[in-house]
Amino acid sequence: MRQGYHATSIDDIARALGSTKGRVYHHFASKIDLFFAVHREGMKRLFDAVVPVVQKEDTGQSTLETLEAMLQAHALALLEHHTYESVVVQGVHLHRFGAMTPEERQTLDELIASRDAFESLFKGQLARLKKAGFLRHASVSVAAKTLLGGIQWSLVWYRPDQDTSPASRESLAREMVNVLMHGLVR
Amino acid sequence: MRQGYHATSIDDIARALGSTKGRVYHHFASKIDLFFAVHREGMKRLFDAVVPVVQKEDTGQSTLETLEAMLQAHALALLEHHTYESVVVQGVHLHRFGAMTPEERQTLDELIASRDAFESLFKGQLARLKKAGFLRHASVSVAAKTLLGGIQWSLVWYRPDQDTSPASRESLAREMVNVLMHGLVR
DNA sequence: GTCTATACTTGGATAGAC
């Protein structure tokens, strides 16, 4: 999270643990294997936050309200698990990397597929809204990327140490979602 | 742009030039100096795209229309100069890095300051809108980061090779801006 | 399961010929 994949050495990690390389390599076969484990956990937490909200769809709230709840859950999860999620972003860049073993390549492909599946949760909801007459001047795909982008960009600027209370994270998430849902209408 | 700062070796760069390290080191004192040069050019292009739009403010268009034009110009610049701008993003991460010489540190601080100045162009416009009754449920700062984030996230997903025509970039930029300006109102 | 010691490779940077 702090320095990115390449700038972080196994020695850095060992030092943070108060131990040495040996311990790290006892638990993980390679550096990228450790990265994969963190990435997987990060994706799990995103799904755990958003899937329950999608499944509550039939309990009376409108399609638009469900989307708003999904965005809110996503934004909050990003802030709460900022450590894991800022590792997840880096998976995208590693994707077009080149030199790795077939197994590593396959694992990475799985992780990217899981990111796509996550985005599709939002695309599905947006497609339903478009049918209902919303979103007239944008495609579902670009809308999904733009809305998620507005939230996910917080991974770039948000510093968890500056503001630690759960309530302030909740209201920060709310602010971001408000901007995206209501745009700049008066 | 393709592999990120750390994963790209000077040999990679020399190979792309059809030459060797020697040439690169004749023109740039160090790897980070080369990075700085690209970053600087990237920031220059962003300002060149947006500043003229801000300065046209007094020519009859509304504050809201000016903001929309600024976002559009920014989005288009990101797509057009995707190569430079995706390097600019990495400056943020390098910022909290640690080991560098005082001169390098100072240069990096200047680059970050220039990013902040850029964001302030949008904050200024949003502050004027807030006074006029817009943006009631979000702070100027979070709104700026969220709106810019929606656009800047295209640096993560946009692949310039897939769609090369200026017209299609223009309409892609338009779509992103529409989502952000009009939100999900019907 | 954790440590120390070390093998091996990559990559930033420099020297000096042309």
Add this chain to the structure above:
DNA sequence: GTCTATCCAAGTATAGAC
């Protein structure tokens, strides 16, 4: 201004003791 050759540091990974 560009090349080749080389130095040196950093960092991944492994071997083997405890």
